[in-house]
Amino acid sequence: MTNLADLLTGTAARHGDRVAVACGDTRLTYEQLDRAANQVANLLVAHDVEPGDKVAMSFPNLPQFTIVYFGILKTGATVVPLNVLLKSREIAYHLDDSDSIAYVAFEGSPELSIGQAAASASEESESCRSLIVVPADLSHAPWASEPTGFDTVAVEDDATAVLLYTSGTTGRPKGAQLRHSNMRSNAIVSAELFGCDEATPDTYLCVLPLFHSFGQTVIQNSAIALGSKIVMLPRFDASTALQLMRTHRITFFAGVPTMYWALLRAADDGIDVSGVADNLRIAVAGGSALPGEVHKDFFDQFGVTILEGYGLSETSPVTSFSVLGEPPRIGSIGVPIPGVEMKLINDDWSEVADAINDDGYTAIGEIAVRGPNVMKGYYQRPDATREAIHDNWFRTGDLARRDDDGWYYIVDRSKDMIIRGGYNVYPREIEELLMTHPAVSLVAVVGVPHDSHGEEIHAVVVRDLQHGELTEAELVDWAKQRLAAYKYPRVIRFVDSLPMTSTGKILKREL
Known part of the structure; x- marks a missing residue:
């Protein structure tokens, strides 16, 4: 019996005075973050949220995301993080498909009226009974008057911690059920993978959307597990990101290829990057392949080799990564992370031959994954689950080949994505x-x-x-x-x- 929220509770007990989250002028220590999450849990219980219920949430990269995320988990409920760009029609679909009984949403801004869309969606939804709108000012948060103590509900490791929606080639989005054990192990392995150390904690720049699994696991949950500092940027802007990297002495950056491209352009446009390279220790990328020139230019500018990885919502998400300390292999997604197996399969689930061809690679096959990171299935979609998972192997829909050293190379994505x-x-x-x-x-x-x-x-x-x-x-x-x-x-x-x-x-x- 455990709970993904124990990552926060444990770190707050060990390192309560450390800064957990910084965003603009806001600073929260681990003790403050844990207490705020307890207040959210108490508020949700007052709204009749019980263990096993689903609670949806819509927030950009703000401290409120992390507070609400762990508050939901503490009650034993399942977090349903929604993309902040969804329209009310799309939100209502997610609320009903997930059976979310409550919805916690940021009020938004004139440019992005999340609260307005949330109100329309919750009225349209048949499952949602409670809407909680959260302002930008934390002192006026709806949980501000709640008690700061809460006993985290212990749950089975197989219980669903996060219901993460992913579209499929069959049409409408479906929810990947990620267990507490899935999310916890993937966060801890990711931290170990990048040489993170609780005694000398990293400072992370959080530009990846936290409503996606990449940001949740590699940034938020990994950082919190080891008492690291998370500097949040609600909306990515390369110039602002470089400024934050310099002023906060960022040691860990994770982004998608377009972000690296933008950082290099900003540096070329005369943005002062002095001091960034002095502190930056780790740079990781996922989402799609990085061109060779981006690898070279980033190393020349910042002195750090970008580590490329691969994962999916259904795998918590990290499945493979290039190896820390080794030169990049352009186009490769690296090797399976510890505890995870990968293989290449044919349409009938038979394994592609291991033989290395004259070009230095195996034949092309579909990537299949097995390990503690694989979801337990799609919510209320048994047919889709049976199609995707066989003998604990999850078929990804992505085509790849493998070299003689066991490094994988994507050659095509899921057919239409x-x-x-x-x-x-x-x-x-x-x-x-x-x-x-x-x-x-x-x-x-x-x-x-x-x-x-x-x-x-x-x-x-x-x-x-x-x-x-x-x-x-x-x-x-x-x-x-x-x-x-x-x-x-x-x-x-x-x-x-x-x-x-x-x-x-x-x-x-x-x-």
Whole structure:
């Protein structure tokens, strides 16, 4: 019996005076963070939240995220972190699909009205009974008057700590059930992987969204496990990030490739980076492959080799990483982390031959993963779970090959997935929405290369002219109102027909 929240409780007992979180002018010690999480737990219990219930939350990278996250866990409930860019229609779907009985949301800003979307969604939701809106000022938090003591509920290791929504090629998002043991072990192994030490704690810059598993595990939970300091940046900006790296003497940075590209551009544009290289110890990347020139330029500028890794929401997320202290192997996602197994499989789950071909690699196969990081299944989707997990092996949908040293190299992602600015976008969800427009007859969504975002979202559309003329701008605006900012297509191309197979499947590779 344990609880992922014990990471915070234990560190608060050992290092209560250490700074846990810094954001703007706000500083919270571990003791203050733990007490605030206890207050959230007491507030949730007052709202009739019980162990095993689901509680959704929507916050950018602010201290409130961590406070609410651990407050939910302390009650024995499951955290359902939602992307802050979701529209009210999308939020309502997540609330009902997860059976969330309560929803804690940041009030937002004029640019991003999270609270307004949360209010609309909670009214539309059938499962959500309580909405708690949290202001920016912590002194006015809705839990401010609650007691600061709370006995964390012990749960079975197999209990679900986090229900993390991930889109799939089959359409609408589905929730990956991550156990307390999944999240705890992945956080601790990640910290060990990067040589983190509780006696000489790192200072992390948190620019990865905490509502994603990468930010939760590699930054938040790993840092808290060892009493490290987390400097939060609510919205990534390269110049601001470099300034924070200098003033806070950041030792640990994690980001997606577009962030590294932006940091290098900011440095080239004359931003003062003196002092950054003196302190930076670890730089890690995930999401998509880093070009060789980014590796070289970052090392030349900051004196640190970027470590690249691989993972998925369903694997808590870290599955493999390049090796600390070794030179980068461009295009590689590294080797399996301790305790995790990886193999390459065929469509029928049979293993790809280990033989190394003349090009220095095995044959291409789909990556399968087994270990303490693998989810227990998709929430209320037994068929999808059976399709994804066999004999404790999880098939990722990503194609790769392996070299003679056991390093893996991604050669293609899940068949249709687009990665835009580090966010996973699955075309089918967008296609299904666009097809509800009366003037759309048929649509295919594809990703095309983009200099700063990695990929951009393009929709190729066959119009239904019986419903009047439809312009590209009108359809973009229509989609923008219904999809998160990272999802809606920026470019619409109208065509008379789409290329198809004899069975009626759209040939996206010809688009």
